[in-house]
Amino acid sequence: MYYWSSHSKETTTQPVQRGIGKSLFFLLICFAWLFPGLVGHEPWKPDEAYTFGLVNHIFKNGDWIVPTLAGEPFMEKPPLFYITAAAFAKVFSNWLPLHDAARLTSGFFMGLALFFTGMSGRELYGRGKGLLSVLALISCLGLLIRAHELITDLALLAGIAMALYGLALSLRRHIIGGILLGTGTGISFMSKGLIGPGMIGITVLLLPILFQPWRNRFYLQTLIIAFAAALPWLVIWPLALYQRSPALFMEWFWTNNLGRFLGFAGLGPKSETAGYLKMLPWFAWPALPLAIWTLWQEKRNLFKRPELHLPLTAFLVMFGVLSSASDAREVYAIPMLLPLACLAAASIDTLRRGATNALYWFGVMVFTFFGCVIWFYWIAVELGIPAGLSAHLKDLQPGYTPVFSWFVFSVGLIYTAGWLATLVRTKRSKERPIIIWATGMTLVWGLLMSLFISWLDAGKSYRSTIYSLTQAIPAHIGCIASQGLGEPQRAMLDYYANIITQRAELGKGAECDLMLTQGGVDNTVSLSPDWQQIWEGNRPGDKSERYRLFQRPASVK
Structure with missing residues (x-):
């Protein structure tokens, strides 16, 4: 053997x-x-x-x-x-x-x-x-x-x-x-x-x-x-x-x-x-x-x-x-x-000494820089300093309301302290560069997912959009048709609102009084004049997707 x-x-x-x-x-x-x-x-x-x-x-x-x-x-x-x-x-x-x-x-x-x-x-x-x-x-x-x-x-x-x-x-x-x-x-x-x-x-x-x-x-x-x-x-x-x-x-x-x-x-x-x-x-x-x-x-x-x-x-x-x-x-x-x-x-x-040192110091500089940048942006988001950057980040995520959290702040400090401790305590060795790169990746990800997870979620979540949609749906509606609605959007409608649309692309929904469409900034989904728009929405800060809800009188079905 x-x-x-x-x-x-x-x-x-x-x-x-x-x-x-x-x-x-x-x-x-x-x-x-x-x-x-x-x-x-x-x-x-x-x-x-x-x-x-x-x-x-x-x-x-x-x-x-x-x-x-x-x-x-x-x-x-x-x-x-x-x-x-x-x-x-x-x-x-x-x-x-x-x-x-x-x-x-x-x-x-x-x-x-x-x-x-x-x-x-x-x-x-x-x-x-x-x-x-x-x-x-x-x-x-x-x-x-x-x-x-x-x-x-x-x-x-x-x-x-x-x-x-x-x-x-x-x-x-x-x-x-x-x-x-x-x-x-x-x-x-x-x-x-x-x-x-x-x-x-x-x-x-x-x-x-x-x-x-x-x-x-x-x-x-x-x-x-x-x-x-x-x-x-x-x-x-x-x-x-x-x-x-x-x-x-x-x-x-x-x-x-x-x-x-x-x-x-x-x-x-x-x-x-x-x-x-x-x-x-x-x-x-x-x-x-x-x-x-x-x-x-x-x-x-x-x-x-x-x-x-x-x-x-x-x-x-x-x-x-x-x-x-x-x-x-x-x-x-x-x-x-x-x-x-x-x-x-x-x-x-x-690895030769020169390559080891180059990879090590490159990692130290890159991750220290990005760690400082993340903290700087967090201060702008949560504390409003500097005002110009704070306003820009607010425009990117208009659905986010700044709320200072001691827990989030403490987690960010723990990740930062861990990075600094690694820099100080890791002795010179052949393995030091890969330790620094792994720890640096951990630092960046830990800071983003503690300090910025709520800010990111405000623009990526469909919850607020679907809640707004449900508020616009008239009472006593039997079914909702859809056109152009993607797989993620249909899944989230089912999860947040228990709404399963009848897809017009599959020849369904002809009997429905409501039609939900997904398109761009310009309404790229064409419907007959019988349909009247009663709602329009999008995820906060999303400039590419628009959702529109149409209704038609029962007499024209």
Whole structure:
């Protein structure tokens, strides 16, 4: 049996390994990075709003087979994330608003992704490198906002992280490795369909083709076990969906999986040439340059280093598959950060002194500057100093009323003090730059989600707009038709007001006395002269969306 004896090797990460205090420090960073933003705000457009609409349906009706948005089947993704979020909502809704309770699911899946990334780093490169892998991951710019949103991509991320750890473990402990590989593959499938298992499957096939250490019977046994572990995830829900409705099954499988990837369905934002290649330098900073340094250092021994084969192959497969897809979004690139973080951890203790110092001081200056800017803007928002900036920020969010909170102020001070303490107490070492980048990301996110979360929520929430709409609805109205209304808006109408509109785009609502339209500043939705506008509104500070409510006399129906 071939395996790398990473756990028996001494590494140069002594500042990381020494004592429980260091591990607790890293756990504190992870918690301080992970928790802010999970609670304390309404579902935000676009992804959170429509995702919560699907969660809300399962919470109210218990139907986990057909994902449903505002009364209509929504077959874009399998329901694992929605089911889990509904369960979190059931458990925690007595203490939190329903949407906040559901959003704890994001923290759960992101926590799993961090855990398995750390375990992969430790398995591949030895003690201490798992913590560095996690720090490299949370340092990435592209992950910061998405890691705290109510989105299914985080369940996909957790599943792929688990599968990669199963592969890393497979040459040493093939039974548990196979179970983790299969379970992670199943979770990725139940999160976003075929894309996750596709990328994992190609990686699994390429490893023994390209690299000799993976060509053995233990690896084959791992794959057999993985197939058995994945099978229930791959079969139960699709079979239940097909039994419920073959038409909905085909809509999910053919249109929303193959159709989106190949482009014949005409769904989703179109990819641009070399889009991910252009995006990765900022999206994966600082993990990407550190990963490149690892490969450059080992370029002559690359085929002899099995601990590099897995993350390198996984990254190239993900990059190739995502780049060849017809539709593309930056959120789709999140899984690529997992192998990059592992590769980055492998090279940190080999960085030259000049590069270490440059990365460290760049991080210190960047995050100290942005920390000061956030505090300066908060003073302008809450205290009105300086007056010009305060007036500008008020114009951006006219729905926000400044209210000084000692709790919010104290949380901001705690994050700032933590940053300053890290600067003072972190001793010079090879690991110091990645510690600073992870702590700096935590500082910026913690300050934004404590000092500015209410200010941001005032403009991103649909609650006040929908409340204004409900006040304008005449009494004794049987139904409301809609035209041009997006998925997030329909979901929030159902959540806040229990209103499910009859969509004119589907040929419904001809008998309704009211019509709700969504358009731009100019009314781009054309209706017959019989309709008379009785209400107009928008989210505070939103200059792109306008909602208009029309009524027509019963005599002209």
